[in-house]
């Protein structure tokens with residue numbers, strides 16, 4: 001089944017925030033944000049701006065009736081700056097005007113006086129000052145203290161990975177419409193409607209039931225709207241509350257890039273010890289995470305880095321520590337992978353360096369150390385499946401890895417200025433929110449008396465096709481056609497207290513809640529049919545919209561059954577609730593069983609480097625991926641393709657640059673480039689690893705959103721290998737992204 005929205009998308013008919021028909025009298029908001037990265041606010045004069053025609057009101061922290069606070073995990077982030085500013089782009093005031101143009105003019109007339117303070121943008125500098133978002137966290141297994149003397153090889157080094165701009169097609173935005181009695185209906189481009197509702201209530205000093213958040217879909221999010229859709233939604237709500245008018249704010253690209261956080265850049269140190277036969281005996285890592293000016297989701301991202309610090313490998317002795325460093329940058333936030341890619345990049349770099357120093361192939365070390373059944377992850381959970389080994393072996397065999405290596409070698413010996421490189425990237429990713437309490441969901445299923453069906457869940461459709469999957473689930477468990485099913489908007493009055501659609505778990509959690517509701521409705525309907533036909537309920541079934549008694553088709557179809565059940569005064573609505581079984585985590589010990597299951601895979605990346613220009617192309621990415629039993633191959637393969645390209649972008653061309661004043665230099669699409677169709681790998685081949693699926697995955701179909709992002713990491717190492725093929729003196733500095741400038745420097749390194 002195709003994404004149910006594909007036709008509307010293609011025709012430009014799909015509705016996003018900026019497409020919602022505006023109610024007359026709608027006002028337009030604009031944020032006045034800090035032009036300085038760290039300063040005391042001496043004085044701000046809004047008078048000239050306020051005098052401008054069409055300016056209705058300029059709101060500041062003084063206008064907040066409740067808490068001027070939007071921090072979700074740690075309450076360290078004001079909605080509007082009060083006495084100080086901590087990053088360029090920090091909201092100070094919200095201009096409300098009759099037109100966006102008027103608001104933009106007014107913004108230029110605001111006169112501010114700041115007393116500048118010392119700016120820190122580097123996480124290691126913040127670490128020196130012990131300036132953290134939260135205390136450091138450490139995961140340990142075994143003991144690394146005395147193991148080093150037993151190691152044949154000890155490798156250490158420093159590794160950096162860069163930030164990443166989400167670049168969702170639809171920028172951040174929200175539209176608030178006041179209703180009677182101080183109620184507000186809020187349209188928000190958010191992954192987390194409940195978070196928006198809860199924080200809006202707290203800022204506006206009303207109860208949650210006064211705020212109705214409604215989401216049709218997002219034009220992409222990638223984690224960038226898990227937490228950071230909130231401020232704009234709160235600002236329009238506040239303005240709507242105070243002015244009793246509809247208020248809208250959809251950011252332009254420039255404002256969005258400047259004001260929002262990105263993937264966390266990491267700067268890390270590692271030490272790795274290996275035995276003579278290349279077993280990794282010990283691994284230590286210190287990660288300096290650049291968190292920006294406030295916590296946002298950094299504490300949770302910290303955790304996921306630690307959970308995935310050893311990627312697909314079993315290492316008996318590890319000690320890993322994340323320092324979440326406070327800097328004068330916009331708060332960095334969730335981005336597909338959520339700290340895991342940074343952790344995986346480090347251990348892959350460590351192994352790459354170890355192979356070079358020992359003088360063996362990288363793949364020898366990788367393969368030797370893959371995690372298998374009953375090996376323990378550093379957080380205490382045991383591997384229950386051997387997907388790491390199986391996916392590696394399948395990739396090796398089905399993609400003819402040995403032949404590929406020799407083809408690349410002969411290509412490199414025949415070509416002087418074009419060199420190819422290959423890298424294999426195993427990936428293991430844990431599925432569940434690392435915060436156990438977030439792993440639950442609900443679905444509200446109505447069967448209307450004409451047999452059509454409406455489903456509401458907490459899932460947010462953001463292009464990943466979760467709504468299509470939910471439709472498939474309902475169609476399967478009710479045995480009806482998907483054409484009968486409508487997926488409703490995600491709305492906090494229909495499905496409450498939701499977790500954000502994040503952590504790759506949207507289809508798993510909301511799909512299984514839908515499954516629970518549909519099974520209950522199926523039982524109720526077949527129970528009624530059994531009474532009607534006067535047979536035992538076990539003999540009744542619904543198959544493709546017809547009612548059967550054992551193998552015999554009756555003259556009742558779906559519509560008759562629904563109508564008759566309704567006339568018998570039986571409820572045709574069900575609310576399904578699902579919680580992930582078995583998961584626990586004890587933060588005091590940093591041990592437990594946090595994940596419902598793991599997703600495994602291995603990818604082979606091949607690239608060609610132009611050794612005169614330092615430019616490169618990605619020839620192919622060949623993936624063996626553990627989908628479980630995919631419920632929709634078209635959608636799931638699409639997720640792999642998108643994730644692979646996005647991951648490659650992270651380690652190659654996407655470079656976030658701030659100047660020493662904390663000003664974002666890569667602040668537009670002219671200076672920040674993401675992969676386009678020309679840069680995408682010439683081929684992406686995907687093999688579905690043969691497994692029986694996992695019982696905790698929706699219809700045995702494993703979560704697919706984030707794990708494959710990490711295959712992109714392979715592009716970095718493929719490029720390093722190609723550089724080495726040209727310049728045998730080359731020693732990688734493991735500083736990602738491998739921009740053409742850096743590649744060129746490497747090619748001519750002495």
Ligand code: LUZ
Pocket residue numbers: 223226297300304334337338432433434435502503504706
């Ligand atoms: N968001 C979150 C996530 O709040 N918790 C998580 O564990 C997570 N993991 C991946 C992506 N987003």
Ligand code: MOS
Pocket residue numbers: 191222223224226334335336337338501502503504706
């Ligand atoms: Mo996310 S990084 O919002 O799953």
